Amino acid sequence: SQQGEEDPQALSIQEGENATMNCSYKTSINNLQWYRQNSGRGLVHLILIRSNEREKHSGRLRVTLDTSKKSSSLLITASRAADTASYFCANNNDMRFGAGTRLTVKP
Amino acid sequence: EAEVAQSPRYKITEKSQAVAFWCDPISGHATLYWYRQILGQGPELLVQFQDESVVDDSQLPKDRFSAERLKGVDSTLKIQPAELGDSAMYLCASSLGRSDNSPLHFGNGTRLTVT
Numbered sequence: 001s002q003q004g005e006e007d008p009q010a011l012s013i014q015e016g017e018n019a020t021m022n023c024s025y026k027t028s029i030n031n032l033q034w035y036r037q038n039s040g041r042g043l044v045h046l047i048l049i050r051s052n053e054r055e056k057h058s059g060r061l062r063v064t065l066d067t068s069k070k071s072s073s074l075l076i077t078a079s080r081a082a083d084t085a086s087y088f089c090a091n092n093n094d095m096r097f098g099a100g101t102r103l104t105v106k107p
Numbered sequence: 108e109a110e111v112a113q114s115p116r117y118k119i120t121e122k123s124q125a126v127a128f129w130c131d132p133i134s135g136h137a138t139l140y141w142y143r144q145i146l147g148q149g150p151e152l153l154v155q156f157q158d159e160s161v162v163d164d165s166q167l168p169k170d171r172f173s174a175e176r177l178k179g180v181d182s183t184l185k186i187q188p189a190e191l192g193d194s195a196m197y198l199c200a201s202s203l204g205r206s207d208n209s210p211l212h213f214g215n216g217t218r219l220t221v222t
Contacts (some may be wrong), residue, residue: 004149031208042111042198042213043150050208088149094163095140095211097149 004032004089005098012104019076021101023089024069030092032065032072037086037100046074046087081107113199113214121222125187128217130199132181138162138204140211141174141184144196156182157204189221 005024013019025032031050035043049056049065049072056063062075076083086100112131120126132139137158142150153172155163158179167174171190176182186193196216202209 006149033210035211040196040215040218042215043200043211044213045210048208048210092208094152095155096152097142099149 004091004096006087006089006101008101009099010102010104012106013079015079015081015105015107017079017105019079019083019103019105021074021087021103023072023074023098025072025089025091026070027091027093029067032063032089032091034061034063034072034074035088035090035097037088039085043088043097076103079103079105081105111199111201111212111214113197113217115217116215117218117220119220119222120189122191123188125185126189126219127183127185128197128199128219130182130184130201130214132199132201133212136201136203136212137179138202138209139176139182140200140202141182142198142200144198144216146195150198153184186219189219191221194219194221 007022029051033048034046037043047058049063060077065072084105086102088097088100090097114129139156141153144150153167154174156176159176174184196218198216200211200213202211
C-alpha cells in the first residue's frame with residue numbers, strides 16, 4: 001500500500017504565483033522527503049524534513065511538517081514554467097510514494 | 108555528480124516473452140530499490156535490497172518477477188513471462204542506506220512496452 005498520499009492530484013497556476021501541495025502519511029516517521037519528477041525522467045530529491053523539525057526552507061521551497069496530523073506541505077514560491085512537474089512525498093520508513101501532485105505553471 | 112545507470116532506456120517485447128532490466132547504483136550505496144510506475148500514477152515499490160539481501164519484496168509479483176543483486180552492487184530485475192499489464196516505467200534508485208536521512212537517487216528508468 002502507498003504511504004505518502006499527495007493532494008491535490010493536479011494544480012494549475014500562473015507563473016509568479018505560489019503553489020502549495022500537501023502530503024499525508026500513515027505511520028510514524030524519522031523524516032519525510034519530497035521529490036520532483038519531470039515527464040519521462042526519474043525522481044529528483046528536493047528536500048528532507050526531520051520528524052523533530054516543523055519547517056524547513058531551501059531556496060524557493062518551504063516545507064512544513066505536522067506530526068500530530070501526520071501531514072506535510074510543500075510550498076513553491078514565485079513559481080516558474082520550469083517548475084512544471086509531478087511532486088511526490090515519501091517517509092523514510094518505507095519509501096513508498098503516492099500518486100503525486102501534477103503541477104502545471106503557465107507562462 | 109554520480110548517477111544511477113539503467114539500461115536499456117526503452118524495451119518493446121511481446122507478451123509471454125522474458126525481459127530483463129539492469130541497474131548500476133551510485134558507488135558505495137548500500138540500499139537499492141526497484142519501482143514500477145504506470146503512466147499517470149506514482150512509483151510502486153517492487154523490491155528493496157540492503158547490500159545483497161532482500162529487505163522488502165512484499166509487492167513483487169513473485170510468480171513472474173524476480174530480482175537479484177548478487178554482489179551487492181548492480182542489480183537485475185526480470186519478468187517472465189511478460190503480460191500486457193506490465194507496460195510501465197521501471198525505475199531504480201539507490202541510497203547510502205547508512206542513516207535514516209539518506210535521500211534516494213533515481214535513474215531515468217526503463218520504459219517497457221508489452222505488445
